[in-house]
Amino acid sequence: MRTKKVPVTTYVFGPSDGNHVKYYCEEGSEIVPNVIYMGKRGIFTTSADVKIAYLTGLSRRELGKDIPMCTFEPSDCSAVRDACYRGQTEYRGVDVLITTLWPSGIQQDEVQKVDVAEERLSNLIAWLSIHLKPRYHFVPSIDKFYERQPYRNQSTHQDYRECATRFIALSSVGNKAKEKWIYACSLQPITKMRMTDLLQGTTDETPCPYDPDLLKQHQPGKVVKISGNGQFFFNMDTQDDDHGKRKRRSGDNPDKKRKENPDSCWFCLSSPTVEKHLVICVGSHCYLALPKGPLTPYHVLILPIAHHQSVTKAPDEVNKEIKQFKEVLKKFYSSMGMLGVFFERNFKSSHMQIQCVPVPKACETQLLEVFQDEAGINRIELEVLPPFTEIAQVSLPGAPYFHAELPSDQIYAKTRQHFPLQFGRDVLSSPPILNCEDKADWRQCLLSREEEDSLVAMFRQKFKPFDFTADVDSDSD
Ligand SMILES: [Zn+2]
Incomplete structure (x- = not known):
């Protein structure tokens, strides 16, 4: 087999289809030269200081089943949030967020209705998005390219202005309908921006599309959706979250558990x-x-x-x-x-x-x-x-x-x-x-x-x- 060399360093995130798992390698290593598998979640800072947070794959809880390597837990959402917040006295946002699933609520755009399958929507991603306040949020789209009007992020403080988010769904590479699948933007990192520029409004911006109560919920795992109308309640049933899973594996020795969950390791x-x-x-x-x-x-x-x-x-x-x-x-x-x-x-x-x-x-x-x-x-x-x-x-x-x-x-x-x-x-x-x-x-x-x-x-x-x-x-x- 002839191999082609990938000319530009390319970062690959986690799979969301069990059939694709076999193409992946160990996290952090190269699948082929110049193609690096970044794992399903993390934060990556480019040499230009642009900070990219990502949580890819499907939600085990919302999907109702676990697909090894392809599903994430509520605890993955909080880990990404915590990693972004770490060491910051006043969190202003992250430059880019990349997720496989769309945040629930984003589809309810008054101006431009968007058709997205229910199983592509995630309350956990909505929780992550409202907490992270990304300037750009990219998701994959099955067919159509979609760019929403920017929305203004919600703040926990009254009368406090937060940055705006541009939500963009890119179509698949080389799609037949020639829908847009690549997006170029020149981006000054948030860490180098003046506050006035960061908070500047646009005439077409909309309010935050997510339930503001999500912002008050410190852990996403305690929230489940009860109906399609965006209402939430606290889920007290721990069997359904990570703890339940841990309980079932309680036969493992503690050392092994730490190996499997290196999230807190530097x-x-x-x-x-x-x-x-x-x-x-x-x-x-x-x-x-x-x-x-x-x-x-x-x-x-x-x-x-x-x-x-x-x-x-x-x-x-x-x-x-x-x-x-x-x-x-x-x-x-x-x-x-x-x-x-x-x-x-x-x-x-x-x-x-x-x-x-x-x-x-x-x-x-x-x-x-x-x-x-x-x-x-x-x-x-x-x-x-x-x-x-x-x-x-x-x-x-x-x-x-x-x-x-x-x-x-x-x-x-x-x-x-x-x-x-x-x-x-x-x-x-x-x-x-x-x-x-x-x-x-x-x-x-x-x-x-x-x-x-x-x-x-x-x-x-x-x-x-x-x-x-x-x-x-x-x-x-
Ligand atoms: Zn370690």
């Missing part, structure tokens, strides 16, 4: 809370990302894509790729006249992080000694492991530890209650090594978004010749 690539702008490159099982508060430029993390707690608990293919990343990072650092130090703290962490820090070559002879000194001060028993020892050979799965791979030694310590969480950073930031003690605590050296973006861009650029995850004949990002 490092699971599929999680809506992952900061995608920090991701440098994505392999088959692991990815490289810029840490928050890096010790030095080119300080990166190797992280498993899925939720694994530590090297000692991760499957072989994950550990194999970690080694591959370490090998290329060593070569990369070496090309800049540096040496790589790698360390993992499997203690009070739920998602494995391998820290990779380049240090000057001149430090090589002192590294072990400085680690030992710092361990001594903290009364940590540090062991030097024999060459080629695997950490899994010395540590029981699940047992907490600190492990570091220095250019010429491997060290290991069992951690205990008062193990200093910043131990690896304490050592490396000390004067004999990087001499940046102010950076020992990552919270003290957080970078601005612009600085993070430029470090990621710089890393990607220079790392290109070493990056085994990249398409070999690609010459652009």
Whole structure:
């Protein structure tokens, strides 16, 4: 079979038809080069800072059945809302919302009646939309292109003006009726807009088409529709929501449950809370990302894509790729006249992080000694492991530890209650090594978004010749 190369990086969201599931890959990875599967929900910020929230697929509750990968839960709606609201004192909206289903209420346009099948409408999406206040809301349309007059978002405060939403339904790609299926818009990100511009009205705008009570409902799962006239009541029957589902699976062990629901994890690539702008490159099982508060430029993390707690608990293919990343990072650092130090703290962490820090070559002879000194001060028993020892050979799965791979030694310590969480950073930031003690605590050296973006861009650029995850004949990002 001949394969065509996709010229423009294309993002694919979740399926809504069980027959299509087989074409999908692991969330966050490429289906084919340049076509990335983003998962069914999340937030994605483009390099131009345009924020796109998405929740695709069908609603299990409204559909009345579960189609694996194709259906979402009320909790998915709140997760997307929470991720958008996170860290914002005054939420103004999101640039783009993409959903498969149409929000109930949107079809009741006085001016331009639109025909949409009842099963394409969702109360949960109406809840999400009224909470998110997207400037653009895109949905797929089976046949006709439809653009509604903008509506003014509802506010919870009286006399408080919110931004307007343009709701657009695009027809399918290359449809026979030649209905519009592509939409181009030049968009200044909401974060960079002046408030007066954001709130400016248009002459054709309409009031918000959704029940204003939805805005008062903190969780969407407690609401069901009782009739076609837009009335809602509180659903107290928890059997029907996520909790009911969880109850049925109560035989699972708690650890497994956490693996299956990585929504709250900052490092699971599929999680809506992952900061995608920090991701440098994505392999088959692991990815490289810029840490928050890096010790030095080119300080990166190797992280498993899925939720694994530590090297000692991760499957072989994950550990194999970690080694591959370490090998290329060593070569990369070496090309800049540096040496790589790698360390993992499997203690009070739920998602494995391998820290990779380049240090000057001149430090090589002192590294072990400085680690030992710092361990001594903290009364940590540090062991030097024999060459080629695997950490899994010395540590029981699940047992907490600190492990570091220095250019010429491997060290290991069992951690205990008062193990200093910043131990690896304490050592490396000390004067004999990087001499940046102010950076020992990552919270003290957080970078601005612009600085993070430029470090990621710089890393990607220079790392290109070493990056085994990249398409070999690609010459652009
Ligand atoms: Zn995780």
